Amino acid sequence: MLDLHSHILFDIDDGARRIEDSLEMCRVAVRDGVQAMVATPHFLSPxxxxxxxxxxxxxxxxxxxxxxxEIPLEVFLGGEIYCIPEIAARLRDGQALALxxxxxxxxxxxYEIVPAHFPQALFELQSAGYRVLLAHPERYAEVREGGRFLDDLRDRGVMLQITASALTGxxxxxxxxxxxxxxxxxxxxVIASDSHSPTRRAPGLSDAYREAVRIVGPSDAERLVEANPRGIVERGALA
Ligand SMILES: [Fe+2]
Structure with missing residues (x-):
């Protein structure tokens, strides 16, 4: 399994505090069956x-x-980028990192409101050749309330990443x-952990994978924790 969203980098945001915490998160992930993780610290966040x-x-x-x-874990660098109006320009300037x-x-x-600049920002990102994966849609009021937002995202080609521990309750x-x-x-x-420490929103995807198997079956569930995240991270495209 490849965990595409994590705060395993130490002393940088609200994730791991010390490098020992980062290492413990890596060990917890490996024990759970994760083979690769992307470190996604917050960028452009208020x-x-x-x-x-x-x-x-x-x-x-x-x-x-x-x-x-000798922790058998492949680690990639990326980021979780807050959608400010100038997000495409900041990426171009190197102020935020792609996966x-x-x-x-x-x-x-x-979480509470989709900003008015989101469609324009998305257009600029896509015009610059980026594929957008939206983190934790389950946390956004606009998604909870139903309506057109989810269909808009799909129509605009936005991919969705839900949080493993949200799926498991x-x-x-x-x-x-x-x-x-x-x-x-x-x-x-994609299903990813968004893990912040060895214990809080802890690393690991196996419980969520099992839950996903019950909902969509094994081959779709496998795609969500391995083939899709790996495709996105290694080639910028879904499996
Ligand atoms: Fe995150």
Missing amino acids: LFDVSPDTARARFEALVARVRDE NGGRAILVELP EFGPQEKKLCRRLLEEGRVH
Whole structure:
């Protein structure tokens, strides 16, 4: 399994605090059956001021320790990019990082309202050749309330990444039900942990994978935790 969304880089955002926490997250992931992880620190967020240079430095340090400690985990660098109006320009300036340096990006929105600039920002990103994977749709009010938003996303070619622990019920029955519905409707492309520490939204995808098997069957579930995320990370495209 490949976990495409995680905050395993230390001392950079609200994820791992120290490199030991990062390493423990890697070990927890491996014990759960994860073979590859993408480190996706927050970029352009109003809450964290993260520079790509710092992210690269933390990533190099982590990769070196993972290798030294012989943890059998492949680690990629990417980012979770907050959708500000100038998101396409900031990507062009190198102020935010695409997934594994490719053409796919993980984007997040504010939870309570989809900003008015979102369609234009999306258009600019896609015109620049980026494929957009939207993080945790189950958390957005606009998705909860139903309506056209989900169909708009599909029509515009936006891929969706739901959170493993939301699907297994860690965030309560409502988010679980919503994740289930998104899966049943065939709207989900990736399940990822969005893990922040060894224990809080912990790494690992196997429980969510099993839940997905019950909802969409084994071959679709496998696509959501392995083939799709790997395709996006390695080639910028779905399996
Ligand atoms: Fe995240």
